[in-house]
Amino acid sequence: MSNIAVENLGNGSESEPQSKPPEWRRYFSFSRDHKVIGIQYLVTSFVFFLIGGFLAMIIRAELLTPKSDVVDRALYNGVFTMHGSIMIFLWIFPTLVGLANYLVPLMIGARDMAFPTLNAVAFWMVPVFGLLLLSSFLLPNGTAQAGWWSYPPVSIQNPGREVINGQFLWILAVAVSGVSSIMGAVNFVTTIVRMRAPGMTYFRMPVFVWTVLSAQLLQLAGLPVLTAGAVMLLFDLTFGTSFFNSDKGGNPLLYQHFFWFYSHPAVYVMALPIFGVFSEILPVYARKPLFGYRVVAISSIAISGLSILVWVHHMYASGTPGWMRMIFMFTTMCVAVPTGVKIFAWTATVWRGKLRLETPMLFALGGVIMFLFAGITGVMLGSVPIDIHVNNTYFVVGHFHYIVYGTIAMGMFGAIYHWFPKMTGRMYYEGLGKLHFWLAFIGTNLCFLPMHPLGLQGMLRRVSSYDDQYAFWNVLASLGGFLLGMSTLPFILNIVGSWVQGKKAPDNPWRAIGLEWLVPSPPPEENFEEIPIVISKPYGYGMNEPLTATESPEKVAATQ
């Protein structure tokens, strides 16, 4: 169905950049177009990714040798705190919101998000709180240093005795980030529930849209609770209340509940959209429908629901009584079931397909494999007796980097390559893309696999020096880390190069099925000349069914 002539587009627009010079300026303006905002999010968050990655390079440099020699101990604590916070609040969240912003309206056949202005406001908060957080490096006593969890009492100790210290700015930045995320979540939920094109029933939505919906519902349920905890932390830090201050009778454990009640679901807010990306990419390059579409879609909601009930698995070793440990062990493991369903469905999708290992497909497959590994170590962590041994060790650090880098970053790169032609109207360079993949894949495993034996032997996280016995694996991890740093170079080269002078992209270079591929590349401002009427399920590869109809709505309704 989708054999669109490649030549249709390219010609005639060669001189366009010159004739429309202000084009690029839209990306620096308060645009209300979801596509512009989406790219603004993607680019901004990538800058923060580089900054967060740069901090990771400092971490790995420090850990190259057992002694605390590269940076001062206080600075090291600041560095990993900022690394975690930046990566999570300024890279993963915004970048996923950016991707969703770009794709969701196109995928459901809407002209824009439900609240375009709100959308723009939510975006512009990102650079604001990003700079706020980074500016804490300039304070006399530096950034927040209590880890990205900011557990009290350490986080409220404030040795410099200043009102505006790093921790203060950290709380402020997280609060603004929360407001921005809530705005986004309200926008997404409204858009998805109410702005779908005619015929786009829930079970015709691409899985990516399902995962965004599940993730954003989680944001709505969880973030406010973190906000409540953060307000109390701020009061303790700044106004001298005693909620979490054990010196004055407070209860530091309560903060941990607040934090993880949100931050556990948050990891699925991060992971779910990437599961969606896998579900989009695999069928295209395997030329087969997504296996078990309905179940995959529903399992996203199931993961969301379950993930609200598992937060104590981050607190097994804290002041958690035995019965609570056991209950949460059970709920934690349950998440493996809907997640397993997805993994199996992806495998079955690839099975007996007509595979083309283009860059996006490589990233998707690599991401799935590394996620499988991370999920299995996750289940091990879920088991209380084992977690009691490896909690707060590098085993945990390894587990979650296999997800945040091995799965989410890989999936994100895959998504960028896959939709790059759509977003920019240009093709990327395949060779550089493959180079990027192999560097990243090898780098990830070299960097994060050694963390597992380290953790099992008992090396703790957040340490700036360690015993000599851990030296061997740390050297490997650092080398892998540096390789990962290098791997971003071909990516940047590729994106910048092809955006500027890449080959013109056709509307549908991958012969993919989906509303976003029926419009020109890049899509016009109003997305669809005429709102499409959807008449069949997504992922109709090999079925020769048209996705949309030009018939009148009555006729479509009659055939349903």
Added chain:
Amino acid sequence: MRLLRYWPWVGYAGFVFLVSLWMGQQSYSWLPPQATAESLLIDDLFSFLVVLGTIVFLGVFGVLMLAILTSQVSRFDISDGPPIEGNVTLEVVWTLIPVALVLWIVTSSFNVYNQMNIRGPMDVVHLHHMGMEPAYAATLDEEGQPIEEIEVNAKQWAWTFHYPKQNVTSTELHVPVDRRIRLALYSEDVLHGFYVPAFRLKQDILPKRTIDLEFTPILKGKYRLEDSQFSGTYFAAMQADVLVEAPDTYQNWLKQAAATKPTPAFNQAYSEYYRGEPNKPVEVGWASVPPAKPPLVNQPTPEGIDEEVPDKKGIEKDMGEGSRE
């Protein structure tokens, strides 16, 4: 012979199974020495999870790799794959298998946890409503041996161990082998964590609250205690030695320590912060909570633990009045 068609699958399954068993055996060597009775249980559980995990990983990975290696087509082939949309039986099966595995893992973890019986934190709500600290009926373990009770105090950034019966304080944790030990964990300032990798035991210490932790050491030797819950600037330096000793060596040590006059111990954080000049902390850039004074103990850690021992005289000068409040 229809069955013959499946022999590669059976072969692969057998291969996966054998590799997984082998990994399970290997897993013991990834872990530190087994110094407590609890570590035996935990390592067996870990080995079991490694076997299961390897089966799941290789099972899925193998199928995926096979698909990747065998189903590639040239870029110019524009045909589509078979339009298979799902298979209810298959989907039910692959939902039930994880359900079964998960239940299996949960029950075995539950059993192991119960057998460990390490106590850990009790219910706060419960405690305050009864208005009492947990009182144990007897301080005897299952074999009728008295339980060895030791107080563990953590502060930024020093460990001290107090033996109440003998009134001995030490910066080394000495425990007798093959006896039930009960530690009373206490912190004066922030969260800390009691963690000895060779014991496989970890418990966060909540400030201003005593938490009990029980275990039975079974292997004599010297191990390392680490602070496992981030506690600020000198977190990484907050370590101590743990010695598991024969009962009479242990008793001798206690006697000898009780007879020793208390002296200030070496403290890594303190020495790094003051670099030998107690009244003038070095300017390190970002402010840090000043480390507590080195604890005054009967039995300090022998010297030479850390090569970077700074000028010790400076510390001793300052230690006139002691530091344990």
Added chain:
Amino acid sequence: MDTSVTPEHLQSAPEKDGIPGEHADNRMFGFIVFLLSESMVFLGFFGGYIALKLTTADWLPPNVDGLEIFNPAINTAVLVSSSFVIYFGELALERHKLNLFRLFLFATAAMGTYFLVGQAIEWNGLNFGLTTGLFGGTFYLLTGFHGLHVFIGILLQLGVLIRSFTPKHATPENHYGFAATSLFWHFVDVIWIILFSLIYLWQ
């Protein structure tokens, strides 16, 4: 308690529009989603309050023996009745009685102000402060955070009131602003009832 948001308010036909975001009904839907999320903040605070209260040995500071309940109860009665008043305003609007509508709206805002003033007087007369232990901290945090919401509600009501004097606003067909304000007010009210039970009744 609240009938202002009937399914008709929520219905939309996504296909009929050109420019999205201009739909009053989308805004109402979005607003409800937001309120549900907002209620989680309060849920967090309630949970924290309950947990702290249950786990703290000496909940009340030494010189404090509980909260006086009579005046707050009157305050509560006023706030709860204002929810009905704003509902009457809604009925008036539906019947095109614009002046009556304004009157009810004004009365609601006045009752809200009464509540805030009453709370300020109460705060003033208390012999403990924000930093007086967990009791003081949670008390001021919870009542203060709720008070902030009351304050915002009053501002919204006054905004709607002023806009009702401009043409085309506050018609039965176009009253998203009012519907949202009204819903918000009921929300603030329900929160207060829970808060009142937690802080004053459960002593």
